Amino acid sequence: MQALSYTEENYLKGLFKLTEELGAKEEAGTNEIANHLGVKPATVNDMLKKLKDKKLIHYERYGKSSLTKEGKKRAIEIVRKHRLWETFLHEKLAFNWDEVHEVAEQLEHIQSKKLIDKLDQFLNYPSADPHGDLIPNANGELNILPRKTLIEELVGHHCKMVGVKDNSAEFLKYVDKLGLSINQPIKVKAKQAYDNQIDIEVNGKKHSISPKFAEQIIIVCPTCNKK
């Protein structure tokens, strides 16, 4: 598995975004790629030939392009690195979620398997980055546990916050006050039948939250989905 250049990696990542993540398209055209990467179509054309030679993409003259199996694997590795670094910047270095992308664009190209696996461990194997996007694991698989809201969680289960529905400053401020954040584990201790208040534990601290609030917190629950 010989290493790719910074630029080659960016093309793979771009193609991945265009063909695998956005929309349902399976292929991308030269102009589209050029536009996405901020270079000219002629430049893309040269690189497509090169990546084809390396068997990382499917490409035919005047045709659309798509990733090969190997190309996709490489692209996913880059996405994994990008999102782990974003998570690190946000959770450990207190970057705002909207400041992390630019720096992660650089960090994602650091070559060291050991580094990224240790970082993953250090961050406690997060399943989503600060934007809520899923982080592929070391095997390139996404943790696609079904998402639900905290109001639907069963008493006694341990779940993990993966996003919010409400985005108002008021709401987010309260979220923050409770010690909640993306990837934060939450335990549901009890539900009051009378008023549907939910007792939760976050980082060792107990809180009672309203159903209105719980409805806005998106979670995944591994306990619910054990086979």
Add this chain to the structure above:
Amino acid sequence: MQALSYTEENYLKGLFKLTEELGAKEEAGTNEIANHLGVKPATVNDMLKKLKDKKLIHYERYGKSSLTKEGKKRAIEIVRKHRLWETFLHEKLAFNWDEVHEVAEQLEHIQSKKLIDKLDQFLNYPSADPHGDLIPNANGELNILPRKTLIEELVGHHCKMVGVKDNSAEFLKYVDKLGLSINQPIKVKAKQAYDNQIDIEVNGKKHSISPKFAEQIIIVCPTCNKK
């Protein structure tokens, strides 16, 4: 302060090492630089001209080279980044001290002032990396507090371990067992007049160590050197 390329940064760092750190030489020759960086003298020659144009080095045809004030400033920034990353890898990601260099060679070129300042803060403003080399602070200054051994420290003072004298596996194992490591704060609680045992506190845990052991632990003490 326009950004330098990866390669330009490496030349500055190399020249810094040759002229400021190793030996007492103030200037370095073309062959010497080429040798240090693992490229051919012809290549170095081109780069020296370029760095001269950018006013980062002093260079005259057939003469030796040295850093300008600005060049030195830039070089120190790179050294700072390198050593902070090494510290991060060792302390937070549990890399061995002999594995950190290679990865730090890549990480040192990431461009983000905010990143490096946050990292510095996250690591609690370390003054030395895992090899014991000093880390320049955000102003490019080295923390050159006088070094002494733990046996010389005054009771009641807070000091920081910066190195060891003994390098035997046996000794290092004991160091590790006490929770000691580079940059680890240590408080000296008491000294027994009878047998010279020293009572210290490391990370909230109290230990009593022998003078023989204390003699091998190199420390700096900010308290002793307050003006």
Add this chain to the structure above:
DNA sequence: TATATTTGTTAGACTAGTCTAACAAATTTT
């Protein structure tokens, strides 16, 4: 000091990644 050796420079070439400008193929519109 004349010669040999070391050190440094120059010229010319190569690669990766980019560009512009001209051209070709494919697609859409009338």
Add this chain to the structure above:
DNA sequence: AAAATTTGTTAGACTAGTCTAACAAATATA
């Protein structure tokens, strides 16, 4: 289906960083 438009390709050029091979200057040695 002819014309217009969009999309993709090619040729040629440029920059950064590297090389080799030939040459020049400086230094050491006999």
